[in-house]
Structures are given as C-alpha cells and as structure tokens.
Amino acid sequence: MNWDGALNQFVQALLVVAAAPLLLGWVNACRAWLQNKRAPSLLQPYRMLRKLLQKDAVLAENASWVFRFAPYMLFGCMWLAACIVPVLATDLPFARAADVIALVGVFAVARVFISLAAMDVGTAFGTLGARREMFIGALAEPALLIIFFNLSLISQSTSLNTIVETLAHRELAIYPSLAFAAVAFVMVLLAENARIPVDNPATHLELTMVHEALILEYSARHLALIEWASALKLFVYCTIGVACFLPWGIAEAGDWGALPLALAAMLLKLAVAGAGLAVLETVSAKMRIFRVPEFVATAFMLAMLGLLLHFVIEG
Amino acid sequence: MMFSSSAAPLEWVLAVIAYWLLVGLASLAFPRTTRAASHVLFLLGALGCFALAAIALGGSGAAPARIVLPLGLPDLPFHTRLDALSGFFLLLLGATGAGISLYAAGYFADLRDRPLGLLSFFYHVFLASMALVLIADDAYLFMVAWETMALSSYFLVTTDHEEPAIRRAGFIYLLIAHIGALAILLCFGVLHGAGDYTFEAMRDAQITSGWATAAFLLALVGFGAKAGIVPLHVWLPEAHPAAPSPVSALLSGVMLKTAIYGLIRVTFDLLPSVHWEWGLLVLALAVVTTLFGVLFALMQHDLKRLLAYHSVENIGIILIGFGLALIYMGTGHPLLAVLGLIAALYHTLNHALFKGLLFLGAGAVLHATGLRDLGRMGGLIRHMPHTAFFFLLGSLAISALPPLNGFVSEWLTFQAALLSPALEQGVIRSIIPLAAAALAMAGALTAMCFVKVFGVAFLGVARSDDVSRAREVGGWEKSGMAWLAALCVLLGLFPVWMIGRMDHVARELLDNSLTLSGIASHWLWLTPVAAERASYSPVIFLGVIVVVVLLTFWLVRRLYHGRLRRGPAWDCGYTGLNSRMQDTAEGFAQPVRQVFAPIYEIETHLPGPFDREPRYHAEVRDRFWRILYLPVGVAVEWCSRLVSRVQGGRIAAYLTYSFVTILFLLAFVR
Numbered sequence: 002m003n004w005d006g007a008l009n010q011f012v013q014a015l016l017v018v019a020a021a022p023l024l025l026g027w028v029n030a031c032r033a034w035l036q037n038k039r040a041p042s043l044l045q046p047y048r049m050l051r052k053l054l055q056k057d058a059v060l061a062e063n064a065s066w067v068f069r070f071a072p073y074m075l076f077g078c079m080w081l082a083a084c085i086v087p088v089l090a091t092d093l094p095f096a097r098a099a100d101v102i103a104l105v106g107v108f109a110v111a112r113v114f115i116s117l118a119a120m121d122v123g124t125a126f127g128t129l130g131a132r133r134e135m136f137i138g139a140l141a142e143p144a145l146l147i148i149f150f151n152l153s154l155i156s157q158s159t160s161l162n163t164i165v166e167t168l169a170h171r172e173l174a175i176y177p178s179l180a181f182a183a184v185a186f187v188m189v190l191l192a193e194n195a196r197i198p199v200d201n202p203a204t205h206l207e208l209t210m211v212h213e214a215l216i217l218e219y220s221a222r223h224l225a226l227i228e229w230a231s232a233l234k235l236f237v238y239c240t241i242g243v244a245c246f247l248p249w250g251i252a253e254a255g256d257w258g259a260l261p262l263a264l265a266a267m268l269l270k271l272a273v274a275g276a277g278l279a280v281l282e283t284v285s286a287k288m289r290i291f292r293v294p295e296f297v298a299t300a301f302m303l304a305m306l307g308l309l310l311h312f313v314i315e316g
Numbered sequence: 317m318m319f320s321s322s323a324a325p326l327e328w329v330l331a332v333i334a335y336w337l338l339v340g341l342a343s344l345a346f347p348r349t350t351r352a353a354s355h356v357l358f359l360l361g362a363l364g365c366f367a368l369a370a371i372a373l374g375g376s377g378a379a380p381a382r383i384v385l386p387l388g389l390p391d392l393p394f395h396t397r398l399d400a401l402s403g404f405f406l407l408l409l410g411a412t413g414a415g416i417s418l419y420a421a422g423y424f425a426d427l428r429d430r431p432l433g434l435l436s437f438f439y440h441v442f443l444a445s446m447a448l449v450l451i452a453d454d455a456y457l458f459m460v461a462w463e464t465m466a467l468s469s470y471f472l473v474t475t476d477h478e479e480p481a482i483r484r485a486g487f488i489y490l491l492i493a494h495i496g497a498l499a500i501l502l503c504f505g506v507l508h509g510a511g512d513y514t515f516e517a518m519r520d521a522q523i524t525s526g527w528a529t530a531a532f533l534l535a536l537v538g539f540g541a542k543a544g545i546v547p548l549h550v551w552l553p554e555a556h557p558a559a560p561s562p563v564s565a566l567l568s569g570v571m572l573k574t575a576i577y578g579l580i581r582v583t584f585d586l587l588p589s590v591h592w593e594w595g596l597l598v599l600a601l602a603v604v605t606t607l608f609g610v611l612f613a614l615m616q617h618d619l620k621r622l623l624a625y626h627s628v629e630n631i632g633i634i635l636i637g638f639g640l641a642l643i644y645m646g647t648g649h650p651l652l653a654v655l656g657l658i659a660a661l662y663h664t665l666n667h668a669l670f671k672g673l674l675f676l677g678a679g680a681v682l683h684a685t686g687l688r689d690l691g692r693m694g695g696l697i698r699h700m701p702h703t704a705f706f707f708l709l710g711s712l713a714i715s716a717l718p719p720l721n722g723f724v725s726e727w728l729t730f731q732a733a734l735l736s737p738a739l740e741q742g743v744i745r746s747i748i749p750l751a752a753a754a755l756a757m758a759g760a761l762t763a764m765c766f767v768k769v770f771g772v773a774f775l776g777v778a779r780s781d782d783v784s785r786a787r788e789v790g791g792w793e794k795s796g797m798a799w800l801a802a803l804c805v806l807l808g809l810f811p812v813w814m815i816g817r818m819d820h821v822a823r824e825l826l827d828n829s830l831t832l833s834g835i836a837s838h839w840l841w842l843t844p845v846a847a848e849r850a851s852y853s854p855v856i857f858l859g860v861i862v863v864v865v866l867l868t869f870w871l872v873r874r875l876y877h878g879r880l881r882r883g884p885a886w887d888c889g890y891t892g893l894n895s896r897m898q899d900t901a902e903g904f905a906q907p908v909r910q911v912f913a914p915i916y917e918i919e920t921h922l923p924g925p926f927d928r929e930p931r932y933h934a935e936v937r938d939r940f941w942r943i944l945y946l947p948v949g950v951a952v953e954w955c956s957r958l959v960s961r962v963q964g965g966r967i968a969a970y971l972t973y974s975f976v977t978i979l980f981l982l983a984f985v986r
Contacts, residue, residue: 054876061885065697077865098856102727106718113763120771124887128899135764136907143756153734159850218886222876294911305753312746
C-alpha cells in the first residue's frame with residue numbers, strides 16, 4: 002500500500018463526484034450556444050440538485066424497498082466506477098480490485114437496479130422504460146466489453162491502469178483496431194447515457210423516452226441522487242474515452258510534478274469532449290426507437306471488426 | 317472387500333450412499349403424506365448431503381483412493397474410485413442437495429394426497445445414484461448408476477402423472493436419456509482396451525487417434541443429451557416444469573452436472589490425448605447453445621420453462637470454458653488449459669447453486685399462488701418478502717453481476733478467452749474472442765431476462781387474485797433457499813479459496829496447475845495469470861460499494877430534512893391506472909423477438925378490424941422440433957411399419973424365422 006496512491010485515489014473520488022455536474026452543465030451550455038439559444042449557467046445542474054434536495058419526497062403507495070434502495074445503489078455504483086477510471090494519474094490502488102470486466106459489471110448492476118425500481122410501482126411508463134433500457138443495455142454492454150477486449154489485447158491486460166499506461170507510452174505505433182474501438186465507444190457512450198440520437202434527455206415524450214420513463218415516479222432526494230448519478234455516469238464515460246483513446250498527458254504513478262499538467266490536459270480534453278458531444282447532439286436528430294437496436298448493433302459489429310482486425314494485423 | 321491405502325473418505329462416501337438407500341427404503345413404509353414423516357425423511361436426506369459435502373471438502377487434495385465392492389455380477393465387481401474430480405462433483409452434489417433437501421422437507425409436507433413414501437424413495441435413490449455415477453471406476457457400475465439415475469428421476473418427473481402433458485414430458489425425457497445412454501455405452505465400447513471395462517484399463521489402452529475421436533464424439537452426444545447441448549436440449553423445457561420444484565432444482569442443479577463430469581472424465585482422464593479440433597467443435601456448439609438458450613428463455617412466460625432454457629444457456633457457458641481447455645491443451649498450452657478448466661468447473665458449481673435457488677424460489681411462488689405463468693403474477697414482493705429477496709440474489713448471481721458468484725466464473729472464462737494470442741494458429745486465435753463476444757451478449761441478455769422475471773413476478777401490481785392470497789413459505793423452505801443464497805454470496809466473495817480446490821482437479825487431469833506454475837495466490841486477490849495482467853478482489857469491491865452506499869445514505873440523511881409522504885403513483889398524472897397496463901412478460905421481451913426474429917418460429921394471430929373481442933396472440937416455438945425431431949419421428953414410424961410386415965402375429969411364422977436364423981448362424985458364423 003503506497004500512501005501517494007491512496008491519496009490520489011481519495012482526492013479523485015471526491016473530485017469526480019463534485020465535478021461531474023459541471024461537465025453536464027458545460028455540455029448543455031455548448032448545445033445552447035450551438036442552437037443560438039441563451040445558455041444556462043454552467044452551475045445550473047448544481048442548482049437543480051439543491052432544489053431537488055429541498056423538496057418533499059413523494060413515494061407511490063405500493064413502492065417496496067427496491068424502489069427506495071435503487072437510487073443509493075445507482076449512485077454507489079457510479080461512484081465506484083469513478084474510482085476505477087484513471088482521471089489524473091494511473092496510480093489508483095483500488096483499481097486493482099476491479100478491472101474493465103468488473104467495470105462493465107458495475108454499470109450492469111446499476112442498470113438492473115434502476116430498471117427493477119422502474120417496474121416496482123407498476124405503472125405503464127415505468128415498465129416501458131425498463132424494457133427499453135434493458136434492451137438497449139443488452140446490446141450496448143457486450144459492445145463495451147468488446148471495446149475493452151480490443152484495448153486489452155493491445156496492452157495484454159484487463160486492468161484499466163495498465164491499459165492506459167501502455168497506450169500512453171506506445172511509440173507512435175498505429176493500431177487500426179483502436180480506431181474502430183473509438184468509434185464504437187462513442188456510439189455506446191451516446192446510447193448508455195441517454196443522449197441524442199438514442200434518447201433525448203430534455204423531453205418527456207412517451208413514444209421515445211427511455212431514461213426519463215425509468216425515473217418518472219421519483220422525486221426529491223431520490224431524484225437528486227439519480228440525476229447526480231447520471232451526471233457521474235456521463236463523466237465516467239467521458240474520462241474512460243479520454244483515458245483510453247487520448248491518454249497523453251496523464252500522470253504516472255508517484256509523479257506528483259506531472260499532476261498540474263495532467264489536470265490542465267484533462268480539463269482541456271473534457272472540454273473538447275463535451276463540446277464534441279454537444280455538436281453531435283445538435284447535428285443529429287433523435288432516432289425512432291425501433292432504429293436504436295440497429296445503432297447499438299452497429300457499435301457492437303464495429304468493435305468486433307476491430308477485434309478481428311487486431312488478429313489479422315498482429316497475426 | 318479390497319481396500320487400498322488411505323481409502324477412508326471413499327468409505328465414508330459409500331456409507332452416505334448406503335445411508336440414502338436406507339432412507340429411501342425406510343420411506344416406503346409411509347405410503348401417504350403425513351407432515352411429520354416428510355419432515356423427518358427429507359431432513360435425514362439433508363444430513364447425508366451435508367455429510368457428503370464435508371467429506372468431499374475434507375478429502376480434497378488427497379491421493380486417489382480405490383475400493384472394489386463385492387457387488388455386481390460374478391467376475392464383474394463394482395470398482396469405485398475417489399479422486400479430485402469426483403471429489404469436486406461430490407461437493408457440488410452435497411452442497412446443492414443439502415439446500416434442496418432442507419427445502420423439500422417443508423415443501424412436500426404440504427402436498428396433499430401424494431404418495432409421499434414413493435416420492436421420498438425415488439428422491440433418495442436419485443441422490444444415491446448420482447453419487448455412484450461420480451465415484452464409479454468401471455463402465456459397468458457407471459452405466460448401472462447412470463440408468464438408475466435416469467429411471468428414478470423419470471419417476472420423480474412424472475409425480476403428477478395424471479396429467480397427459482406431464483406423462484408426455486416424462487416420455488421425451490426418458491427417450492432422450494436413453495439415446496444418450498446408448499451413445500455413452502458405445503463410447504465405453506470404443507474405449508475399452510484389453511477386454512476389461514474398468515476405467516483403469518481404459519486409461520492404459522492404446523487407441524488410435526481416429527478411434528479416440530470417435531469415442532470423444534460419442535461421449536459428446538451421450539453426455540450432451542443429458543446436459544442439454546443444442547439440438548439435444550428439447551427435453552429440458554419439458555421435463556423441468558413437469559417435475560415438482562425441488563426435483564426440478566435437483567435435475568437442473570445437479571443431474572445436468574453429472575453429464576459435465578462424464579464429459580471431463582472421458583476427455584481428460586480416459587482418453588490418451590486431446591485434439592484442439594475437438595475443442596473447436598465444443599466451442600462452436602457451446603456458443604450456439606448459450607445464445608439459443610438465453611434467446612428462448614427470454615420468450616418464455618412460464619417461470620419454470622424459462623429457468624429450464626437458462627439451464628441450456630448455462631451449460632453452454634460451462635462448455636465454452638471446457639472447449640477453451642480442450643483447445644489450449646490440444647495446442648500444448650497446459651497452463652491456459654488449466655484456466656479454461658477452472659472456469660468451466662467454477663461455473664458448474666455456480667450454476668448448481670443459483671439455478672437450484674431459482675427453482676426453489678419458483679417452487680415457493682407456485683406453492684403460494686398456484687401460478688407458473690408470469691402473466692398472472694405481480695407484486696409478490698409484498699406478500700413473500702423473503703422469497704423475493706432470495707430470488708433477487710439468485711437473479712443477480714445468474715446475471716453474472718459482481719460481486720456474486722456468477723460473475724467470477726464468467727470473468728475467468730473471459731480471461732481464458734483473452735489469452736488466445738498465445739496460440740500459433742491465426743484462425744483459432746481470432747475465433748476464440750468471438751466466443752467471448754457471444755458470452756458477453758448472453759450475459760447481458762440474461763440480465764434482461766431476469767429483470768423481466770423479477771419485475772413481472774415480484775414487483776408491480778398483482779395481475780390476478782391468486783397473488784393476493786399468497787403467503788410466505790415456511791421455515792424449512794426459507795432455510796433451504798437461504799443456504800443456497802449464502803453459498804452464492806460466499807463463492808462470489810472468496811473465489812480464491814474455491815479455486816484452490818479446483819486446482820487439485822487440474823493437477824490431476826492436466827498435469828499442471830496454477831500453484832505448480834508458481835502463480836501466487838492470496839485470499840483477497842484473484843489473479844489467475846499475473847497480477848499486472850488481471851486482478852479482481854470481490855471483497856474489496858463489495859466493501860467499497862457498501863461503504864459508498866452507506867456514506868451516500870448517511871449524507872442524504874444529514875443534509876436532507878427527511879420529509880416523506882406516500883401518495884398514489886403519478887404516471888404522468890394519469891389516474892385510471894390498473895394492473896393490465898403494466899408490461900407483461902411477452903411485452904417485455906418483444907424488442908428481442910423483433911430483432912432476433914429469424915431465430916424463432918413465431919406464429920402470430922392478429923385481430924381483424926371487425927372482431928368483437930379482439931385478441932392478440934403470439935406463440936414462439938422451437939424450430940428444432942420441426943426441422944430435426946419431426947423428420948426423425950416420421951422416419952422411425954416408416955421403419956417400424958416396414959418391420960411390422962414381418963411381424964404378422966402368427967406363431968408358425970415366428971418359428972420359421974427362428975429356424976432360418978439358426979440355419980444361417982450354423983452355416984456362416986461357425
């Protein structure tokens with residue numbers, strides 16, 4: 002156990018939870034600018050969380066413990082995920098306890114619990130949302146796993162720390178499989194975080210909503226936790242993408258001097274990623290729900306192609 | 317009786333088997349159900365299970381022991397042998413059987429007017445025969461025990477034989493079991509060396525590579541029929557729902573595993589060497605079985621049928637590990653083969669535990685509501701909170717979610733698959749990750765399926781009056797489920813400890829093991845290859861989740877005023893909510909049906925525009941019935957019609973046949 006690592010781990014865990022809504026605010030602001038609207042403040046997501054935390058919680062009469070427990074579980078899972086992904090430095094002692102396969106498992110646990118909670122009250126919208134969420138997840142989760150397999154075949158490891166270290170140090174070697182994996186990852190990110198074109202986080206439209214349908218029955222503190230967890234999830238996905246596909250500048254284990262640079266690089270990269278997300282959301286339209294499986298299946302196939310390409314080129 | 321040295325654990329195993337047979341015989345004295353008798357008989361059986369598990373655990377790592385029993389035919393005594401592989405499967409039988417027997421003690425007590433004595437007799441004979449299969453050391457005893465197992469389970473499946481559907485299910489089961497037994501018999505026939513049917517002689521026999529492949533293929537068909545490899549899976553979704561729930565749990569949890577045992581025994585122990593081509597075949601079959609199982613499970617609305625299809629899927633997952641082991645062993649990478657084999661064994665044990673648990677949960681629901689159809693359940697968590705909790709644990713475990721046990725074995729399988737770059741042949745190397753992709757897909761679809769099951773059955777609002785009458789099951793049932801659930805959690809949290817036991821099996825069969833290769837193990841960290849390659853620590857994982865969730869909970873409590881009120885469900889302001897507006901099991905899986913439509917044979921009935929009572933109906937059928945089984949059935953009928961011409965029913969004609977046959981034999985055979 003090294004104390005540097007533990008400190009890094011601890012700081013990152015707190016930093017990520019605090020900063021996650023900011024990224025969401027940034028994406029929303031960028032989107033508003035691109036659409037010629039007046040942008041809300043970057044702090045708007047925090048204000049919404051504060052508002053939700055002040056309200057009275059209303060619970061459906063027949064809600065069971067699953068319903069009340071799910072927001073905590075969701076938040077806990079996303080927090081855990083945030084502890085595994087290297088944000089500033091690859092020196093995360095806890096990341097040894099859970100590799101990329103476990104990371105995908107964490108996302109799956111969160112999905113299962115929130116879907117179960119949506120079915121708990123027994124409303125039409127809740128079950129509808131659960132069905133869509135689980136189905137999209139059932140295609141996106143293997144795609145994400147295959148993307149990680151692509152990376153671990155290059156780095157000979159399934160530990161995210163090692164993957165990022167290897168990728169940050171490759172000497173200008175070109176891995177075509179990485180390109181496939183990166184495109185697939187962006188698609189999975191859109192699908193898993195309920196962004197356009199898969200889902201529209203801004204509306205409640207019964208024909209198309211997925212994420213919003215899941216959480217219709219929630220209010221106040223439970224809703225605040227869920228919203229915060231969604232922001233965390235977006236943040237975690239963005240940092241995974243940045244760490245795996247644009248790892249330059251990340252600090253090595255024990256290298257404290259590199260931290261300011263790593264922080265600056267990470268801020269820049271996340272700002273670009275958030276702006277890119279906003280561009281993607283502005284130029285594309287929401288898909289019909291029946292087209293979503295094709296979209297996610299495309300991501301899956303791209304990841305598979307990357308895998309095969311790796312063997313073709315390496316073999 | 318001949319004893320070899322250090323045979324004590326084996327003697328104890330034999331004693332448990334004899335004990336079960338005694339319990340079985342004693343139970344014949346109780347023809348009808350009485351509550352007390354049921355408690356006593358099945359608890360005695362459970363004691364045997366606990367004892368067996370303890371013996372198997374205590375004897376692990378010991379050298380193989382042999383005992384020759386003075387039973388059987390003259391010159392053909394029964395050989396028994398206890399080695400690490402047998403010990404591991406005996407542990408599985410004991411641990412799973414203990415939970416199921418505890419549950420059965422309560423469950424069967426409430427069954428009115430059933431011949432309890434007979435049921436208990438077959439139940440304990442079934443347990444004893446499974447244990448005998450696992451310790452048999454000659455083909456003769458193996459086949460006797462195998463057939464006893466098939467027959468006793470047939471009678472258990474047809475407990476409710478008044479219903480024609482159940483008789484039909486039992487018949488299909490018996491038929492496929494015997495096709496399988498025939499193939500196994502032939503396999504032993506190919507294997508036997510110097511005219512001796514002991515496994516010892518088979519190990520020493522020198523057989524050519526061609527015959528070895530023949531023996532392997534026969535074993536694959538024979539054991540595959542019992543395990544439910546596609547296309548021999550059709551008996552599972554028929555027989556599992558037909559049987560009483562503890563029996564379904566035993567069939568799916570333990571009996572299917574004897575087939576896995578047989579497959580491993582023949583390939584890695586009895587056959588002189590393995591070929592990687594076999595592994596490729598197994599891997600292909602395994603992928604098809606896995607995806608087929610889960611996709612059909614999603615379409616089911618009968619809870620026990622659904623679980624049966626998931627057994628098909630999980631057998632596929634086990635075989636992925638087994639196939640990887642074969643490929644790695646056949647290409648000369650014994651250490652990687654060890655990893656594949658351990659993944660397969662771990663999933664075998666896991667599946668026994670969580671599938672047993674889920675079948676017991678399904679039985680509890682069936683018992684409380686009389687329902688197997690998910691479309692009539694809903695909201696059971698409010699009536700049966702404990703059952704719901706255990707069922708949820710089982711669902712999470714089977715969906716391979718961390719930190720439960722299902723995740724560990726899938727993780728190991730993934731790790732084994734990701735080591736494929738070590739292979740030389742380009743094609744196999746790139747095929748193996750495809751299997752991993754299929755496994756990933758199956759895992760995600762399983763999670764969807766169990767969200768469907770738990771959400772539709774236990775959550776939401778009751779869809780029929782049967783649910784509101786439901787009461788929680790009794791203490792014995794709960795303790796049985798709790799035992800299995802606890803084991804699921806323990807195996808999820810402390811995988812290294814269990815893998816140490818499986819390492820003995822690998823050392824014995826593959827002459828290699830993780831410890832022999834100097835791979836460090838620490839109880840906290842699961843590092844099957846090397847720490848920098850992959851590590852996983854479920855205890856820390858769970859610890860962090862618990863800490864984080866508690867911290868969140870505490871913070872919210874501190875920061876938030878805590879005002880909470882209950883109101884009617886909001887549902888976007890709609891007030892006329894009723895239970896029919898929830899998703900049904902069919903509805904939940906509808907997107908899957910849409911996307912994977914080419915796989916299914918779907919018959920839909922859509923209402924016309926002028927229907928007074930419009931009804932929508934869709935039925936999903938198994939294609940294999942039409943494309944495989946029906947033609948075979950027609951062919952068999954055609955053949956028997958040909959034969960029936962010879963069979964005229966006149967004795968004179970028959971005597972003529974005999975006469976001609978004898979003449980023929982005298983003329984040509986001498």
